[in-house]
Amino acid sequence: MIPEEKIKEACVEILRRSATQLPMDAVNALRRGYENETDDVPRMQLKAILDNIDLAVKTGTPMCQDTGVHIFFVNIGKVDVNGLDSVINEAVAEATESVPLRPNAVHPLTRKNPGTNVGVRMPYINYHFSDNDYLEIGVMPKGAGSENMSRLAMLTPAKGLKGIKEFALETMLNAGGKPCPPVIFGLGIGGSADIAMHLGKQALLRPLGERHPEEEIANLEREILAAINDLGIGPMGMGGNTTLLGVSAEYAHCHTASLPVAINIQCWAARRSLVRLYPDGLAEYPLEVIQ
Amino acid sequence: MSEKRLTVPLSEDDVRALDAGDIVYLDGIVYTGRDEVHIHALEHAKEGKEIPVDFKDGVIFHCGPIMKKDGDKWVTVAAGPTTSSRMNSLEPEFIEKFGVRAVIGKGGMSAPTIEACQKFGCVYFAITGGAAVSIAKGVEDVLGVEWFELGMPEAIWILKTKNLGPLIVGIDTKGNSLFADVDKEVEANVPKVREKLGI
């Protein structure tokens, strides 16, 4: 049995890391973007972002004031665990105090804020099972600026690949500068309405630049990335070549009569963190992050 | 493109002298205010009720910061802009009613706000989205908080700023908007992008 106290500690730690240290894949993509820009305005925006990322690490403070709502991805291997839901909730409340994180989670109608980031079904926890000999807990804090620009389309199968590309273009045009570009597209294809949205979010867990293993999907990712960057929306929507840092797609088989497509937009603050916990209490943090 | 340092309260002349694309650094009081502050303040005005701060010649920052209490003093941890377009339907009236001279945010604002800026002498400053730690460095002191019951992100935080910036004039008083310019360029690029996508 992995002690609950150890799990909670590790969850507080990934919440702190995710808010303050950006994974290296995102940092490198931003640095490349900065090098590729020639005009003053986009260079200034990307420099402000990169300086801010450095400052966040140095001071141990959240890189963005919107520390998001918390989506967890838990993968239970061949280990004994107990009470994960409540342990994760406690960790979120504790990290909200200690990091500190902004209390973002509110009741959807009364807009009442409990002040802890813990509410009904929030943090949201996805459970999966594996044959690993450890418990893996990942967290993705999701800010509203980018999430608000995420979209779903229930295409007819006849629209096919072209329809998906059209939808990607429309989504970026609709988003413009609002989701703090440069952004990342998590593209979910197939399944059902809810599955496509979920796949889009899950795709964002994949390191930037790592292509989908199937050639057809990988090509679609490449094509959308290259074309959208020609729009000229640029960092913060103020013009430039760096609009999209990456596209990651995941798919599921779907009903023969439908073609759901979802795009989950992630802003430059592509925060995520991961811990692996072993039965002997050892905690491993495998993600390479900026130091 | 020129670089200027301005002190709040801002005069109408101060802001009318700015052009879209100029870089500005601010000193003085800046109030945070997003959706709820706009809604509440306008409701109060309608009912003839006082609001707790005076926005006249002042600056409103679309921002829901992370604040921390250090003893009984509030400290700014992170304070980046929020998406301004959420206030699109409220801002023109807000500018008119309360006489704000500058709005700070991200992502730009729609035509009615551009018109209000022109008519009442107000500018829109864009500040880099998410650059919250750097921006917090421009906050020297937190002088107070009002409407705290709206929650930390939605309250009015009274910030004393020093060298807050760089801010880019996104909308000036002459009807220019950097964002509208980019929109036009983007629109012109769409056919090329479609061709590349084969759609």
Ligand code: SF4
């Ligand atoms: S969109 Fe991202 S970077 Fe921008 S304010 Fe929201 S969380 Fe921060």
